[in-house]
Amino acid sequence: QHDLVSVSDLSEADVLHKIRLAQLFQAGKTVTLQRPTYAMNLFFENSTRTHTSFEMAERRLGMQVLQFVADGSSVTKGETLSDTVKTLQAIGVDVAVIRHPENQYYQPLLAEQLDISIVNGGDGSGQHPSQSLLDMMTIYQEFCTFRDLKITIVGDLSHSRVARSNMALLQRLGAQVSFAGPEQWYNADFERYGQYTTIDDAVNSADVVMLLRVQKERLGTELDDFDAARYHREFGLTKARYQRLKPEAIIMHPAPVNRGIEIDSSLVEQPQSRIFKQMENGVFMRMAILTDVLVAKGLINPAEIKGA
Ligand code: CP
Numbered sequence: 001q002h003d004l005v006s007v008s009d010l011s012e013a014d015v016l017h018k019i020r021l022a023q024l025f026q027a028g029k030t031v032t033l034q035r036p037t038y039a040m041n042l043f044f045e046n047s048t049r050t051h052t053s054f055e056m057a058e059r060r061l062g063m064q065v066l067q068f069v070a071d072g073s074s075v076t077k078g079e080t081l082s083d084t085v086k087t088l089q090a091i092g093v094d095v096a097v098i099r100h101p102e103n104q105y106y107q108p109l110l111a112e113q114l115d116i117s118i119v120n121g122g123d124g125s126g127q128h129p130s131q132s133l134l135d136m137m138t139i140y141q142e143f144c145t146f147r148d149l150k151i152t153i154v155g156d157l158s159h160s161r162v163a164r165s166n167m168a169l170l171q172r173l174g175a176q177v178s179f180a181g182p183e184q185w186y187n188a189d190f191e192r193y194g195q196y197t198t199i200d201d202a203v204n205s206a207d208v209v210m211l212l213r214v215q216k217e218r219l220g221t222e223l224d225d226f227d228a229a230r231y232h233r234e235f236g237l238t239k240a241r242y243q244r245l246k247p248e249a250i251i252m253h254p255a256p257v258n259r260g261i262e263i264d265s266s267l268v269e270q271p272q273s274r275i276f277k278q279m280e281n282g283v284f285m286r287m288a289i290l291t292d293v294l295v296a297k298g299l300i301n302p303a304e305i306k307g308a
Contacts, residue, residue: 001292001293001296002117002293002296002297003106003110003117003118003119003293004118004119004120004129004130004289004292004293005106005110005118005119005120005123005127005129006120006126006127006129006165007127007129007132007133007165007168007169008127008168010129010133010169010172011172012172012173012174015133015136015169015173016140017308018133018136018137018285018288018289018292019133019136019137019140019285019288020307020308021287021288021291021292021305021308022133022134022137022281022284022285022287022288023137023141023284024308025060025284025287025288025291026281026284030062031061031062031291031294031300031304031305032062032300032301032304033061033062033063033294033299033300034298034299034300034301035299036064037062037063037064037094037095037294037299038063038064038065038066038092038093038094038095039054039058039063039064039065039066039093039094039095039096039097039290040065040066040067040068040088040093040095040096040097041054041055041058041065041068041096041097041121042068042070042084042085042096042097042098042099042100043068043070043098043099043121044070044075044098044099044100044101045099045100045101045122047099047121047122048256049254049255049256049279049282050099050121050122050128050130050131050282051099051121053279053282053283053286054097054119054121054130054286054290056283056286057283057284057286057287057289057290058095058290060283060287061287061290061291061294063094063095063290066093081098081100081105081108081109082108082109082112085098085109085114085116085118086112086114086116088116089114089115089116093116094116094117094294094297094299095116095117095119095290095293095294096116096117096118096119097119097120097121098118098119098120098121099120099121099122099123100122100123100124101123101124102123102124103123103124103125103126104123104124104126105123105124106118106120106123117293117296117297119289119290119293122161123161124161125158125159125160125161125164125218126161126164127161127164127165128161128162128164128165128254129165129289130282130285130286130289131161131162131165131254131282132162132165132166132169133169133285133288133289134278134281134282134285134286135162135166135210135252135254135278136169136170136173137281137284137285138250138252138274138277138278138281139151139208139250139252141277141281142250142274143207145174146170146173146174146175147173147174147175148174148175148176149175149176149207149208150175150176150178150205150206150207150208151170151175151176151177151178151206151207151208151210152177152178152179152180152197152199152202152206152208152209152210153166153167153177153178153179153180153194153210153212154179154180154181154199154202154209154210154211154212154235154237154262155180155181155182155185155211155212155213155214155235155262156181156185156212156213156214156215157179157181157185157186157187157190157212158184158185158186158187159185159215159218159219160212160213160215162212162254163212166210167179167190167193167194168193170193171193171194176194177193177194178194178195178196178197178202178206179194179195179196179197180196180197180198180199180201180202180235181199181212181235182231182234182235183196184222199235199236199237199241200241203237203241203242203244203245203249204244204246205246206245206246206249207246207248207249207250208249208250208251208252209237209245209249209250209251209252210252210253211236211237211251211252211253211257211262211263212253212254212262213253213254213255213256213257213258213262214226214231214258214261214262216258228258228260228261231261232260232261232262232264236261236262236263236264237251237262237263237264237267238264239264239266239267242264242267242270242272245272249272250272250273250274251263251267251270251272251273251274251275252274252275252278253268253273253275253278254278255275255278255279257275288308291305292305
């Protein structure tokens with residue numbers, strides 16, 4: 001694919017291919033670029049993991065990374081995202097990784113059929129495809145399948161692009177998805193992906209407990225009534241709930257973690273937590289994503305990824 005903006009076009013075979021390729025990179029695989037290749041990471045929302053791991057992935061692939069600072073760019077003078085991206089294309093940037101607060105910011109860019117590739121680093125409460133794929137890699141490394149795994153996504157479902165990408169992809173891959181958390185953050189749209197349950201029921205049988213960050217920056221006036229201690233008690237992974245997990249179950253969280261809210265702080269580094277493993281996998285999955293983009297652009301020879 002020349003662009004990657006959503007998980008909606010990814011088949012099971014696409015996901016398994018990306019996992020295999022990411023695992024090859026994890027084992028030390030390198031690729032050769034056909035010419036100097038330039039990446040720019042345009043983050044209009046804050047990020048530590050996605051921004052840094054895309055930059056690490058770009059550098060490990062041998063790409064040149066040009067710096068972009070949203071506050072220092074001409075976007076502050078009113079330049080549109082479309083004109084910004086077309087400017088970067090004219091200057092010679094090959095791949096733009098973009099995080100933006102607006103849902104589906106990428107649609108007008110795709111409609112223009114630009115040569116520059118767009119990789120979505122997260123759009124509002126829409127999609128977070130690279131996070132979703134690194135999550136799939138983390139689950140697959142653990143269980144070697146998705147089929148019939150019981151996966152409960154817990155927490156701030158309505159504001160979470162991670163949840164939206166993961167519920168769709170996990171269902172496509174044959175997992176049994178369920179949801180827990182405050183009822184006001186669950187909506188009828190999610191019913192087609194899985195049932196609503198409680199975290200107390202979920203921890204007894206789940207293979208994966210996928211916690212979501214409470215996105216305080218998106219809560220608006222709801223934040224005035226938000227009680228962190230009550231949330232932790234009613235919906236969080238407490239030490240008592242952790243004790244009831246199956247021994248082979250894993251805990252995931254896209255991070256950043258609100259320690260003591262979604263999860264007891266002492267559990268973040270416990271043996272069943274894969275939270276830092278997810279971050280480690282993120283670099284290799286982003287190398288795989290960028291490689292597929294560069295193969296589609298003719299900048300990496302397809303023979304280099306044969307077998308993945
Ligand atoms: N998981 C995630 O997207 O983290 P960042 O916001 O730090 O990129």
